[in-house]
Amino acid sequence: MLRRRRAAAVHSATGTVTAAAAGRAAPLLDVRGLRVAFPLGAGSVRAVRGVDFSLGAGDTLGVVGESGSGKSTLALSLTRMLPGVGRVSGGSVLLDGEDLAAAGEEALRRVLSAAPDGTPVVDWRAPYDRGPARKPGQLSWGTGTTPSFFGPDNGTEYVTIVDNAAPHGNLLVYRADGGPEPVCRIPVLTQYARSGTEDAVIASGRSVFVTNTYGYPYPALPEGAPASRPSSANFDGGLSRIDVNAQGTGCEVVWNSPVKSAALPRLSLADGKIYTVSVTGPTGSAGLNTFAQYHHSVIDPATGAQLNSSFLGIGLVYNPLQMRGTAAPDGTLYQGTETGVVRISRR
Structure with a gap:
């Protein structure tokens, strides 16, 4: 020490x-x-x-x-x-x-490098739209996404977040060695009247996958979290895939999926599929912990179609609270829930 x-x-x-x-x-x-x-x-x-x-x-x-x-x-x-x-x-x-x-109006995402003596250097900085208030289904006021690097060559050509604009957040994609002008700023999850996300995106190759958490009711909020606007909303779920074009000059929405992801989705490098815990039935604040049905779901990243769904259980014992699961080398998934951990293994 x-x-x-x-x-x-x-x-x-x-x-x-x-x-x-x-x-x-x-x-x-x-x-x-x-x-x-x-x-x-x-x-x-x-x-x-x-x-x-x-x-x-x-x-x-x-x-x-x-x-x-x-x-x-x-x-x-x-x-x-x-x-x-x-x-x-x-x-x-x-x-x-x-x-x-x-996470104020001037909150910034930035890319840092280091001087020869190790001192951090700000290479570029760019503001994002914080929105008028915290959205229901978010834990804080501002972007809910962790900046994610991706790209078709070395996996770090681009960096992306989703802002908190109203009524729909925008996917912001920047060149990691360029910035601060974005490659694209495109509204996502616009199939719903309002949307937002608390989850980190999946980013791989030229593709970014965004999960809608708008309206997801959490049992508690961080200390000092401001009131959401509106105070509550229905949880519609849904995912969207957005691709950066081959020239790296813009983005387009490839598909929208209606799957209601109750956990942070993961992309498997072993088989190229997206895995998550989805929810059906009543998805209000009471429904998610009582009669909502939770499933282990597999999604095709090429089309957004749900390839498989295995029933897990009902109610709060299986509510994953938008948490990320951890996969073992043999494919076994360990998923945290509101009351513990669920182990999901292949038969």
Whole structure:
């Protein structure tokens, strides 16, 4: 552990992580009161509680603690790459004076590189439309998508997010080594009166797959989350595939699928198919935890057609809360739900 003049503490549900950071008059990275929460049932698990530290250019920070104490969660929260429903619930993360934890009108997505001495350099930056308010089916006000790299050659030619414009979000695609002018800005999930997403996209080759979570009712929201507008809505579900053209000059919608994905879909590199947990029946706030039926579904990425659907169960025991599942090498899927973990294996 580094010995510095000022200590930073990461307080988690299971212990305390201590680290050291030097004070600087104008730090490159300045974290104050950072809190991270994961909604669970009627409450939430506070994984990180009130972290403070500063780093200057070229500084190194060591974080020490037992397993489960919040070290990885802290690191992921700094880049807004928290898994599942985890969200920054308070505090600030200032990078060169700009708050990365805030999702305001001027919130930015950026591509960073490093100078020869390792100092982060902003190559380009681009604003996105935050929209007038948090949408129902989202956990925070702003884009719900993690920036995803993709491309037909090395897989990193493009970077994409979905903004929070109303009534429909726009898929924004940028050249990773270009920017900030987008290759395309195209409305998605327009088959519904309103749409939005809390899920990261699937991006592979020239294709991007976007899931509609508008109206999905969560059992709890992160601390400090603003009210949604409207306060609630029906969950229509649906997925869309958008392709970047061969010239890299624009995008087009290839298909829209009516499948109601209740989990974050995954693209299998083994067989090229999309896997998710879908839901049928009543999908309001009461229905998802009572009479809604959950299925393990396979989707054809070429057409959007549902190739197979296997019944899992009914009600909250099987509600995956838009969380991502984890697949084992043998194809077994471990899917988190509102009450535990479901193991789905091939026969």
